[in-house]
Amino acid sequence: MRRIQFFDTTLRDGEQTPGVNFNTKEKVQIALQLEKWGIDTIEAGFPVTSQGDFEAVQAISRAATKMTVAGLARCQKKDIDRAYEALQEAKFPQIHVFLATSDIHMKDKLKMTKDEVLASIKEHVSYARTLFEKVQFSPEDASRSDKNFLLEAVQTAIDAGATIINVPDTVGYSNPKEYGAIFAFLISNIKSDQEIIFSSHCHDDLGMATANALAAIENGANRVEGAINGIGERAGNTALEEVAIALHIRKDFYQCETGIVLNETKRTSDIVSRLSGMVVPRNKAIVGGNAYAHESGIHQDGVLKNPETYEIITPQLVGVQTNSLPLGKLSGRHAFRTKIEELGYTISDDEVKKLFKRFKDLADKKKQVTDEDLIALIDDQVRSEEEVCHLESVQLQYVSNGHQGAIVSIEDEKGEKSIASAIGSGSIQAIYNSIDQVFKQHPTLTNFEMNALTSGEDAQAEVRVTIEDEVTHEQVNGVGIDFDVLQASAKAYVQASSILKSKGAKS
């Protein structure tokens, strides 16, 4: 059976989602879960873009033991050198070089002629090949490129030493029939002494990213690129979990196998959703909250008689868990650590110690600490360690039918406290105005979401915010969790402001 390789770009193209910013620790956490899920290659970042991206690629290179670690580079020597430097410690390094080949990108964006594009591919793929054994080339916007020129570009890359050819449907313009035909055409026309891996890279602008990836596989692609939960630029990338399960459930049709550990799918999706702040819609295929729920009478009757009447996938296949080990205030350290490991985290004794103390404080306030509470606690701990500034306290003066007043105290990285007060037409606005004073900022709040982590009166509130810098228009997310909705709102806003501040300081 043909083996399909999985190339995950959650940390590169996925991070191109507006508002998504992973810190290095979060990137390593996601990378290790992806390795557990069984991907073959991770695109850990685009090292030339920032010191943060560079360091994250370095950290993932050190942490990965089985998977190949790739870095993206334009056809520019400095990009390739920076990727080489970042991937020094990777056991299995790979570079991914790209250059657009469609008329519109060459003429209006790159301002290069076809000959210049071919010369640049030759020069930069050859250069990359002097540093890396595995070189991947992507003709960006391939699906809108002239097919004969696309072949010429791909052949140039292969002649220069590329052994992996990725064919991007950069703007999600293609459909399965057309996209599959591009693979059939390229595969039957390229000349090479070496085995060439053909790979799909699709975007979901017309809702066809998964269908297009599967069409590529039907037409000879043996690698698929995408991101968990389909996150990514604009409408996102191919959702890799959809391809993995489709290939498994329809093995009769596709006749392919993968290295994906299917029962790690839900856990992988959950981690990416939490750390990216991109909530998975309930009706999302494979990992959505409703994907295994049966609402109507006729369906429920059928499922009770034989689940296969309406269920093509079992929740167990993708690792949807039932709560096997409930934790409460009488639980001990062993059960706590076991539960954390069950949830997929690998943490040091030191971290267990810190978390256990916070868990006990939480358990004093709640009858039962759920998986959601624990995951939120761990994520909050990871994020707070990276935060430059912390919310120390919030004080509110509430007036019915009037302006609300807030005083906030925020501690910076040196332990210095700043206090500010402001009014607002609501309590949250008053708090946010005070925080803006401390950070000397005027960002736009572009998203505010509040959810209860669990049901019941003792549920913790989770607040997610996105703020946009008034000058750079960079968007960053913040998450805050607390029993009190106003405190959770303040924490989320301080976290986002703190990330914006550290980004400003680096640039």
Ligand SMILES: CC(=O)SCCNC(=O)CCNC(=O)[C@H](O)C(C)(C)COP(=O)(O)OP(=O)(O)OC[C@H]1O[C@@H](n2cnc3c(N)ncnc32)[C@H](O)[C@@H]1OP(=O)(O)O
């Ligand atoms: C389809 C994709 O997903 S491509 C990946 C997109 N990802 C990103 O852009 C990551 C974030 N980007 C960045 O941090 C910055 O854009 C950088 C560091 C990459 C470049 O920054 P800058 O040097 O300031 O250039 P800027 O982004 O304004 O413009 C891009 C330049 O790269 C050129 N370029 C674009 N693609 C390529 C390529 N594949 N090879 C060579 N040059 C390229 C453009 O023509 C433009 O060149 P010009 O300055 O001569 O006009």
Ligand SMILES: CC(C)C(=O)C(=O)O
């Ligand atoms: C860099 C390339 C592969 C890309 O992300 C795209 O073309 O969509």
Ligand SMILES: [Mg+2]
């Ligand atoms: Mg892309």
